[in-house]
Amino acid sequence: xxxxxxxxxxxxxxxxxxxxxxxxxxxxxxxxxxxxxxxxxxxxxxxxxxxxxxxxxxxxxxxxxxxxxxxxxxxxxxxxxxxxxxxxxxxxxxxxxxxxxxxxxxxxxxxxxxxxxxxxxxxxxxxxxxxxxxxxxxxxxxxxxxxxxxxxxxxxxxxxxxxxxxxxxxxxxxxxxxxxxxxxxxxxxxxxxxxxxxxxxxxxxxxxxxxxxxxxxxxxxxxxxxxxxxxxxxxxxxxxxxxxxxxxxxxxxxxxxxxxxxxxxxxxxxxxxxxxxxx
Amino acid sequence: xxxxxxxxxxxxxxxxxxxxxxxxxxxxxxxxxxxxxxxxxxxxxxxxxxxxxxxxxxxxxxxxxxxxxxxxxxxxxxxxxxxxxxxxxxxxxxxxxxxxxxxxxxxxxxxxxxxxxxxxxxxxxxxxxxxxxxxxxxxxxxxxxxxxxxxxxxxxxxxxxxxxxxxxxxxxxxxxxxxxxxxxxxxxxxxxxxxxxxxxxxxxxxxxxxxxxxxxxxxxxxxxxxxxxxxxxxxxxxxxxxxxxxxxxxxxxxxxxxxxxxxxxxxxxxxxxxxxxxx
Numbered sequence: 001x002x003x004x005x006x007x008x009x010x011x012x013x014x015x016x017x018x019x020x021x022x023x024x025x026x027x028x029x030x031x032x033x034x035x036x037x038x039x040x041x042x043x044x045x046x047x048x049x050x051x052x053x054x055x056x057x058x059x060x061x062x063x064x065x066x067x068x069x070x071x072x073x074x075x076x077x078x079x080x081x082x083x084x085x086x087x088x089x090x091x092x093x094x095x096x097x098x099x100x101x102x103x104x105x106x107x108x109x110x111x112x113x114x115x116x117x118x119x120x121x122x123x124x125x126x127x128x129x130x131x132x133x134x135x136x137x138x139x140x141x142x143x144x145x146x147x148x149x150x151x152x153x154x155x156x157x158x159x160x161x162x163x164x165x166x167x168x169x170x171x172x173x174x175x176x177x178x179x180x181x182x183x184x185x186x187x188x189x190x191x192x193x194x195x196x197x198x199x200x201x202x203x204x205x206x207x208x209x210x211x212x213x214x215x216x217x218x219x220x221x222x223x224x225x226x227x228x229x230x231x232x233x234x235x236x237x238x239x240x241x242x243x244x245x246x247x248x249x250x251x252x253x254x255x256x257x258x259x260x261x262x263x264x265x266x267x268x269x270x271x272x273x274x275x276x277x278x279x
Numbered sequence: 280x281x282x283x284x285x286x287x288x289x290x291x292x293x294x295x296x297x298x299x300x301x302x303x304x305x306x307x308x309x310x311x312x313x314x315x316x317x318x319x320x321x322x323x324x325x326x327x328x329x330x331x332x333x334x335x336x337x338x339x340x341x342x343x344x345x346x347x348x349x350x351x352x353x354x355x356x357x358x359x360x361x362x363x364x365x366x367x368x369x370x371x372x373x374x375x376x377x378x379x380x381x382x383x384x385x386x387x388x389x390x391x392x393x394x395x396x397x398x399x400x401x402x403x404x405x406x407x408x409x410x411x412x413x414x415x416x417x418x419x420x421x422x423x424x425x426x427x428x429x430x431x432x433x434x435x436x437x438x439x440x441x442x443x444x445x446x447x448x449x450x451x452x453x454x455x456x457x458x459x460x461x462x463x464x465x466x467x468x469x470x471x472x473x474x475x476x477x478x479x480x481x482x483x484x485x486x487x488x489x490x491x492x493x494x495x496x497x498x499x500x501x502x503x504x505x506x507x508x509x510x511x512x513x514x515x516x517x518x519x520x521x522x523x524x525x526x527x528x529x530x531x532x533x534x535x536x537x538x539x540x541x542x543x544x545x546x547x548x549x550x551x552x553x554x555x556x557x558x
Contacts, residue, residue: 008501009538064343064541222287259288262343 001134004029010070011036014060019130023121024083030127031056033066037073038136044165044276045075045137046269049123049145049152051171052181053101056080059146062258065265072273075137079127081148083116097181098188104176105152106200108189117189120200124156124163142272144168146261147225151176154202154215161211166275167246168216168268170261171223174235175203181229203231203238206246215246216271218264220254280413283308289349290315293339298409302400303362309406310335311414312345316352323419323444323555324354324410325548328402328428328435330450331460332380335359338425341537344544351552354416358406360427362395376460377467383455384431385479387468396468399479403435403442421551423447425540426504430455433481433494440490445554446525447495447547449540450502453514454482460508482510482517485525494525495550497543499533 004016012035021028037043046069048059056078059065069076082088082103089112091099103119132139141164145153150172157167176182177197186197198204219232226232232248239246254260283295291314300307316322325348327338335357338344348355361367361382368391370378382398411418420443424432429451436446455461456476465476477483498511505511511527518525533539 007534007536007538008499008532008542010542014538061537062340064346067343067541220287253287255286257286258340259286259293262346263287263289 001130009033010067012038012066012070014066016056021122021126023118023126025116026083026085026088028084028122029056029080031060031078032131032135033060033069033076034135035070035073035075038075042136042138043073043075044140044142045077045128045131046272047123047128047141047143047153048076048078049105049143049149050078050081051145051147051149052081053096054081054149055101058258059261062262063265064262065269068266068269072269074269074273074276075135077127077131079123082119088116089113098185102148102185104148104185104189104200105156106186106189109196110189110191113189120156123152124160140165140276142166142168142275144268144272145172146170147256148173148181150217151182151202155200155205157213157215158202158205158209159199161209161213164213166214166216166272168271170218170264171220171225171230171256172202172217172235173230175201175231177201177204178231178234179229203234206238206242206244209242209244212245214275215244216268217246217248218251218260218268219248220256220260221250221252222254223256225256280409288312289346291317291345291349293345295335300401300405302397302405304395305362305364305367307363307401308335308359310339310357311410312339312348312355313414314349314352314354317354317415321415321417322352322354323421324356324407324416325551326402326407326420326422326432327355327357328384328422328424328431329357329360330424330426330428331360332375333360333428334380337537338540341541342544343541344548347545347548351548353548353552353555354414356406356410358402361398367395368392377464381427381464383427383464383468383479384435385465385468388475389468389470392468399435402431403439419444419555421445421447421554423547423551424451425449426535427452427460429453429496430461430481433496434479434484436492436494437481437484437488440488440492443492445493445495445551447550449497449543450499450504450509450535451481451496451514452509454480454510456480456483457510457513458508482513485517485521485523488521488523491524493554494523495547496525496527497530497539497547498527499535499539500529500531501533502535504535
């Protein structure tokens, strides 16, 4: 693991690292914010998963989250959104909604993707193992994300309720099996059998969930992707029918951008902090 | 004046506009954050001047300032850092410390720069005239900035104490007549007569100031530009000798980046708000 940058921020450290990642078979970059509390005691970790076209940097520079991480004594780890490198296969038409920057947090089963696109294993297993070995953190974890990363955060927590204290999302792709972004990505990464797609669909996973993870979702009403891609109403209905402990809030007038995230990230971090011990 | 974007942020609006600017003889872009209070009453305005290579966008996306502007009911206006366009002459060697993105907030007197590089007039006169005509704002103004923009904010307020209630800066180029960035820019924009440079040097202006403007300056001790370019110690000494009402704070461990600005912008906005009426 190699340190790329370390900068003081809200009395803590914002750092970026690279490391050779086994699960995705390439060098990966991630960022971590260590709050000042980590100088004296291990702190819990919030994992943040970004959306299409993003890297580990978007949330770090635009969300304003670190001030609230510093307040609550929470570390924030931001992985990249896909494997990277000249050898990693990309969308044949270099579209921005599949391939590089668009790993969808699944384990691909189809060639040529499966050799690298194992982002689910990377986020769930390999990265936490590394983080918990190298930094002053506990094994208390929460997970959040935006858009494609909101889908990633919810599905990962739903599939691993024992590993996460809480989950949240901004503008998640809540039912990828029913929207163009999801159908393209799941079809290419997982193949034509749509039954297999359900294993990465938040609404389908809520229906079969037994151990619940407390959840919070915010969605802007002026989001250009709301109708065609995000299926928020289906999430609201599914949560309601399953009586799942997830609050889904429509926020009037907000769009799909980081301005929306910046506006509500304080509440999300407070929500996660509430579910950690001793913060 | 043409609206480019308008996005909801902290219950207010973050907007970007273009307009044909007389003083700098080209189309200029600026951003404005209108806090929710502006829906019902005129609000005071903080002008933010960015540093070398920046546009109107850096502060908007990276500072996290808008949450505090929303709290205090202050609008924030961010101009670009230079005239722009194919017709605007740039540094002959396309260096990033002069020309496009590096107007230094002066009125150039030398050819070929003087036809466009009148950023002082643009920021002091033309932009406030436009803003005060078009938006729900008062004529109460404050000014702040970073690096080259910190130099701009301090010199502009020092030269116009009747126009600004308060001034502040992050990592300002505090004595440009004594550093490589300043000597290059002032030499090219203003010519060889170094007496004329003093008119755009914060330390020189403090020495001859009569009407004081309350000031706050933050400087990171781990700033790579501290020793060669910023002359913070000279500012501290000058303020002390002149008994000028400006607090200059060294902040241990912080660098020259927007992470430093994000960490202390809350205090700067509270400082400016204190000097406005009714906020």
